[in-house]
Amino acid sequence: MAQTKFLLSEDQIPTTWYNAVADLPKPLDPMLHPGTREPITPADLEPLFPAELIAQEFSTDREIDIPGAVIDVYRQWRPSPLVRARRLEKALDTPARIYFKNEGVSPAGSHKPNTAIPQAYYNKQAGVERLTTETGAGQWGSSLSLACQYFGLICEVYMVKVSYQQKPYRRGLMETFGASVTASPSELTEAGRAALAADPNSPGSLGLAISEAAEAAATSGGTAKYALGSVLNLVLMHQSIIGKEALLQMELAEDYPDIVIGAAGGGSNFGGLALPFLGEQLRGGRSVRAIAVEPSSCPTLTEGTYEYDFGDTAGLTPLTKMHTLGHTFVPPSIHAGGLRYHGMSPIISQLKELDYLEARAVPQTACFEAGVTFARNEGIVPAPESTHAVRAAIDEALACKESGESKSILFSLSGHGHFDMQAYIDYFAGKLKD
Numbered sequence: 042m043a044q045t046k047f048l049l050s051e052d053q054i055p056t057t058w059y060n061a062v063a064d065l066p067k068p069l070d071p072m073l074h075p076g077t078r079e080p081i082t083p084a085d086l087e088p089l090f091p092a093e094l095i096a097q098e099f100s101t102d103r104e105i106d107i108p109g110a111v112i113d114v115y116r117q118w119r120p121s122p123l124v125r126a127r128r129l130e131k132a133l134d135t136p137a138r139i140y141f142k143n144e145g146v147s148p149a150g151s152h153k154p155n156t157a158i159p160q161a162y163y164n165k166q167a168g169v170e171r172l173t174t175e176t177g178a179g180q181w182g183s184s185l186s187l188a189c190q191y192f193g194l195i196c197e198v199y200m201v202k203v204s205y206q207q208k209p210y211r212r213g214l215m216e217t218f219g220a221s222v223t224a225s226p227s228e229l230t231e232a233g234r235a236a237l238a239a240d241p242n243s244p245g246s247l248g249l250a251i252s253e254a255a256e257a258a259a260t261s262g263g264t265a266k267y268a269l270g271s272v273l274n275l276v277l278m279h280q281s282i283i284g285k286e287a288l289l290q291m292e293l294a295e296d297y298p299d300i301v302i303g304a305a306g307g308g309s310n311f312g313g314l315a316l317p318f319l320g321e322q323l324r325g326g327r328s329v330r331a332i333a334v335e336p337s338s339c340p341t342l343t344e345g346t347y348e349y350d351f352g353d354t355a356g357l358t359p360l361t362k363m364h365t366l367g368h369t370f371v372p373p374s375i376h377a378g379g380l381r382y383h384g385m386s387p388i389i390s391q392l393k394e395l396d397y398l399e400a401r402a403v404p405q406t407a408c409f410e411a412g413v414t415f416a417r418n419e420g421i422v423p424a425p426e427s428t429h430a431v432r433a434a435i436d437e438a439l440a441c442k443e444s445g446e447s448k449s450i451l452f453s454l455s456g457h458g459h460f461d462m463q464a465y466i467d468y469f470a471g472k473l474k475d
């Protein structure tokens with residue numbers, strides 16, 4: 042029998058996260074204080090994050106224990122399935138073996154709850170009452186809304202204004218999970234008021250919404266903290282649950298990926314899947330080709346410079362050494378809202394700079410074409426972000442067909458596209474531009 046799904050039982054959920062910082066070829070450059078430009082200390086981050094998460098951000102330990110209360114929530118949808126895309130392979134007539142790790146099975150429909158849940162948990166443990174955050178497409182906001190609901194925290198989401206207007210269903214999901222949602226730029230913060238004064242019709246951006254959410258936490262007198270859904274070392278570490286499960290599942294499949302692929306916005310789902318495999322390689326084990334895929338309209342890794350930059354528009358966050366398009370860059374309104382960020386995880390940036398991974402930029406119509414092919418064969422509509430990974434996986438499988446090689450390709454299906462059907466409708470109507 043040709044097996045399709047490779048499933049783990051709940052007691053096989055990994056009990057530790059993997060921290061790739063322990064295996065990097067070079068130590069990461071320190072984050073710098075936005076005022077003094079000196080390396081930041083844990084104390085500098087205290088207005089924004091609880092102590093335990095700050096400790097994780099600075100940690101160089103390879104494995105970090107996952108609290109039992111977090112695993113209990115993970116159990117609602119984890120371990121997520123690893124699926125062999127047999128029908129897609131057949132449709133492509135490729136000798137390649139294509140696998141995908143389906144993170145679309147989570148309550149929010151993406152990988153983002155993997156970090157939202159522990160972030161809410163550690164804040165609750167620290168006595169925090171409210172979490173503030175930003176969201177672009179709404180994936181992160183809905184994940185944090187649910188996490189706050191589970192742990193009894195109030196959740197305040199600053200949602201990029203164009204998405205607020207264009208994605209009422211994501212807003213509805215956040216409100217259903219109990220969050221309050223504000224369109225950004227808003228009148229509630231200095232950063233928002235300044236942006237509105239400069240342009241009353243500002244559509245907003247992720248960088249600006251981060252400024253608002255971080256300001257709201259930093260000026261709360263300690264009752265509120267801030268949560269970030271990607272980029273940070275601690276987020277990539279929480280997301281390593283994806284790759285740790287996939288390592289076990291590839292073993293079940295009696296296979297090992299030659300190529301690991303993920304869409305990259307801030308780098309967390311790509312890193313979550315790829316870093317546990319790259320870690321094997323960095324420690325002298327099997328090697329793997331890792332490919333991060335980004336939109337041509339926001340080509341952070343392929344065209345950005347590797348330098349210190351702010352994480353937000355207003356310049357309130359620490360300076361981070363990363364690939365960046367500049368903190369004032371406002372990417373075009375493509376449908377893959379979750380990939381519209383000017384910066385990139387410092388871990389992913391360093392590995393790209395040192396050639397341990399590849400980056401590829403693809404235009405959105407080619408991505409939707411791949412997404413539709415995937416949907417018609419595998420029965421899952423990928424999120425617009427995830428179609429970037431699908432595109433690269435299909436291209437690699439077609440290259441195998443060309444060369445006659447039978448490679449093993451593993452990609453991250455970071456989420457489903459059920460809230461993004463307007464994007465598919467626009468694609469079918471020929472309205473999408475590259």
Ligand SMILES: *Cc1c(COP(=O)(O)O)cnc(C)c1O
Pocket residue numbers: 151152153180181270271272304305306307308309310311379380424426427455456457
């Ligand atoms: C947010 C998101 C991404 C991109 O974010 P990363 O930090 O790069 O993981 C990719 N896919 C989906 C479905 C998302 O929601």
